[in-house]
Amino acid sequence: MSLLGIDIGGTKAAFAVMSNEGKILHKDTLLLEKRKGKKVGAMITGRITALIEKLRNSESQIESIGISVPGIYHVKAGTVWAPNIQGWEDYPLLHEVKAAVGELPVVIDSDRACCILGEKWLGNARGCRDAVFLSVGTGIGAGILVNDKILRGSHDVAGAVGWMALDRPFLEKFRKYGCFEYHASGEGIARLARDYLNEHKEYKGELRRKPLSGITSHDVFSAYEESDHAAIYVIQTCIDFWGMAVANIVSMFNPEKIILGGGIFGPAQKLINSICEEAAKWGQPVSMKLVNIEASALSGDAGVYGSGYLALKNLEGSAD
Amino acid sequence: MSLLGIDIGGTKAAFAVMSNEGKILHKDTLLLEKRKGKKVGAMITGRITALIEKLRNSESQIESIGISVPGIYHVKAGTVWAPNIQGWEDYPLLHEVKAAVGELPVVIDSDRACCILGEKWLGNARGCRDAVFLSVGTGIGAGILVNDKILRGSHDVAGAVGWMALDRPFLEKFRKYGCFEYHASGEGIARLARDYLNEHKEYKGELRRKPLSGITSHDVFSAYEESDHAAIYVIQTCIDFWGMAVANIVSMFNPEKIILGGGIFGPAQKLINSICEEAAKWGQPVSMKLVNIEASALSGDAGVYGSGYLALKNLEGSAD
Numbered sequence: 001m002s003l004l005g006i007d008i009g010g011t012k013a014a015f016a017v018m019s020n021e022g023k024i025l026h027k028d029t030l031l032l033e034k035r036k037g038k039k040v041g042a043m044i045t046g047r048i049t050a051l052i053e054k055l056r057n058s059e060s061q062i063e064s065i066g067i068s069v070p071g072i073y074h075v076k077a078g079t080v081w082a083p084n085i086q087g088w089e090d091y092p093l094l095h096e097v098k099a100a101v102g103e104l105p106v107v108i109d110s111d112r113a114c115c116i117l118g119e120k121w122l123g124n125a126r127g128c129r130d131a132v133f134l135s136v137g138t139g140i141g142a143g144i145l146v147n148d149k150i151l152r153g154s155h156d157v158a159g160a161v162g163w164m165a166l167d168r169p170f171l172e173k174f175r176k177y178g179c180f181e182y183h184a185s186g187e188g189i190a191r192l193a194r195d196y197l198n199e200h201k202e203y204k205g206e207l208r209r210k211p212l213s214g215i216t217s218h219d220v221f222s223a224y225e226e227s228d229h230a231a232i233y234v235i236q237t238c239i240d241f242w243g244m245a246v247a248n249i250v251s252m253f254n255p256e257k258i259i260l261g262g263g264i265f266g267p268a269q270k271l272i273n274s275i276c277e278e279a280a281k282w283g284q285p286v287s288m289k290l291v292n293i294e295a296s297a298l299s300g301d302a303g304v305y306g307s308g309y310l311a312l313k314n315l316e317g318s319a320d
Numbered sequence: 321m322s323l324l325g326i327d328i329g330g331t332k333a334a335f336a337v338m339s340n341e342g343k344i345l346h347k348d349t350l351l352l353e354k355r356k357g358k359k360v361g362a363m364i365t366g367r368i369t370a371l372i373e374k375l376r377n378s379e380s381q382i383e384s385i386g387i388s389v390p391g392i393y394h395v396k397a398g399t400v401w402a403p404n405i406q407g408w409e410d411y412p413l414l415h416e417v418k419a420a421v422g423e424l425p426v427v428i429d430s431d432r433a434c435c436i437l438g439e440k441w442l443g444n445a446r447g448c449r450d451a452v453f454l455s456v457g458t459g460i461g462a463g464i465l466v467n468d469k470i471l472r473g474s475h476d477v478a479g480a481v482g483w484m485a486l487d488r489p490f491l492e493k494f495r496k497y498g499c500f501e502y503h504a505s506g507e508g509i510a511r512l513a514r515d516y517l518n519e520h521k522e523y524k525g526e527l528r529r530k531p532l533s534g535i536t537s538h539d540v541f542s543a544y545e546e547s548d549h550a551a552i553y554v555i556q557t558c559i560d561f562w563g564m565a566v567a568n569i570v571s572m573f574n575p576e577k578i579i580l581g582g583g584i585f586g587p588a589q590k591l592i593n594s595i596c597e598e599a600a601k602w603g604q605p606v607s608m609k610l611v612n613i614e615a616s617a618l619s620g621d622a623g624v625y626g627s628g629y630l631a632l633k634n635l636e637g638s639a640d
Contacts, residue, residue: 129474130473130474142572144572146466146471147469147472149467151466151573152467152574153450153573153574153575153607154449154450154574154575154576154610155574155606155607155610156574157574157604157606157607157610158572158573158574158607159572160571160572160574160604160607161571161572162571163567163568163571163602163603163604164568164571164572165486165564165565165567165568165602165603166485166486166488167487167488168486168487168560168564169560170598170601170602174601174602175601178571178602178604179602240488240489244485244488245485247483247485248483248484248485248568249572251480251481251482251483251484251498252462252464252478252479252480252481252484252569252572253471253473253478254472254473254474254475254476254477254478254480255473255474256474278490281490281494281495282483282485282490282494282498282499283483283485284477284480284483284498286475286477287473287475287477287478287480290474290475290477
């Protein structure tokens with residue numbers, strides 16, 4: 001018997017068949033390749049039913065299905081808002097998958113919820129009931145576990161920490177992303193670098209090798225490794241923002257752990273000590289002493305493991 | 321049959337006997353008058369047992385007791401940390417009250433938890449499962465209801481929103497209070513006014529009538545009413561901070577309501593529209609559209625009603 005965990009992203013979907021202990025028995029990935037709306041849904045249900053058929057009556061027959069979606073999951077309606085999949089503004093994914101799989105239990109949640117659940121199951125938040133996965137990639141969001149339940153909020157939009165206000169005054173350019181995400185997401189790192197280069201025409205370092213519009217966070221981290229002073233300025237600014245955000249999460253939630261994950265941690269993993277130092281200045285002192293701040297143990301696989309955990313908990317009748 | 325709700329503050333304790341519908345049948349207040357440690361405990365248990373005796377076998381016999389404490393309540397240990405009561409660093413209040421009242425059910429929680437519970441029961445958060453009471457008085461804290469349960473965190477310290485980081489860079493003077501509380505608590509308003517007067521020797525307005533050290537938030541609000549420009553600067557700064565803090569709470573929790581209470585709202589109640597405008601710039605746009613931001617309906621009584629609600633829920637066997 002086995003679990004099927006599916007991690008849908010903006011460009012691909014990962015399908016993992018795993019044991020109840022999280023051992024991966026089979027994993028494959030499908031590219032979305034510019035599919036939209038119902039075509040994405042059909043591709044996913046098609047792969048699910050194929051896997052069910054393939055494993056039927058085998059040792060690893062699929063018993064339960066969990067799905068991680070890149071956006072917001074409306075738990076009552078069973079619908080998905082996924083900004084990077086065209087036509088998934090209010091997509092009835094639960095209904096569609098249930099129609100395809102019949103009796104098999106299916107449960108869906110957002111990628112940020114799945115990341116913290118994956119870390120709780122098999123990663124660095126094992127045993128925690130109050131923990132936060134702070135995901136810093138192209139954008140910024142958080143999966144928040146409160147007393148062992150995912151924090152949903154009144155309309156499933158909780159954890160939108162990229163919108164955290166961290167620096168006065170308000171500037172129009174924050175409006176599209178939120179202040180924290182504007183500065184300190186993957187895109188934010190590139191934006192800060194471009195802003196710096198625009199304001200410092202005298203700068204002739206590493207980051208001038210490319211046209212301004214082509215600079216990525218990857219370029220900034222490479223230049224940082226070379227002690228380039230523009231890159232140092234940008235990364236130091238991000239450390240300030242990451243530290244303030246971590247502090248605010250600690251002061252509000254008093255969690256046992258904060259897990260730093262997403263594409264940027266990765267390269268920013270070695271900055272965690274500096275982030276903790278910055279956070280310690282700002283946060284509630286008792287909570288700051290009690291929290292552990294760690295990198296993701298599962299990195300890119302936190303979401304797929306989390307979707308497996310959803311499937312497992314649903315089977316045990318205690319899903320959030 | 322009735323409930324006994326007790327709201328312990330730093331200078332006094334209010335005792336209210338109320339019906340299961342929250343109708344106050346009897347209320348009185350005792351001053352702590354510089355009592356410390358066990359003497360405060362003895363005064364409170366003495367009054368509780370006297371009220372129990374007085375009402376025994378009457379229509380309003382006390383059935384259940386709830387207590388609000390000014391600080392942190394450690395729910396597993398049954399102990400209280402109350403910074404404004406000397407000797408209550410880790411005070412075994414639950415044990416002491418239980419020893420005095422025998423079989424009667426007793427439940428304790430922090431003042432901020434009680435404030436949101438009071439508003440949920442009888443005030444502006446009626447019917448809400450996800451709501452926040454942002455208390456701005458001498459200090460700043462929040463009582464946070466997540467899916468109808470009080471957010472405690474891993475060590476009962478959650479909701480310490482006065483420590484929110486809202487303005488870079490970190491300054492040493494934030495270390496004692498937190499950045500938000502430094503600027504925008506009752507004490508913060510007075511601090512900002514003193515800072516302004518120190519930096520603007522040419523200012524000769526309303527706020528010069530008193531020695532600098534004597535200025536209170538009350539003075540600042542009075543001068544604001546008179547359109548004094550120093551007071552306008554201070555209050556506008558606070559509106560910015562209150563708006564950013566509200567936005568951050570909305571982005572993180574996606575609540576149905578935020579209730580603004582504590583001694584400052586009060587005089588700041590008429591500023592709520594301006595605070596909402598500031599918050600709308602910063603917060604996650606979907607959550608910002610869905611939230612209602614309102615003044616406390618119970619003002620100074622939110623805590624005592626909340627302690628009554630604790631007593632009621634405990635009786636019904638479903639206390640948090």
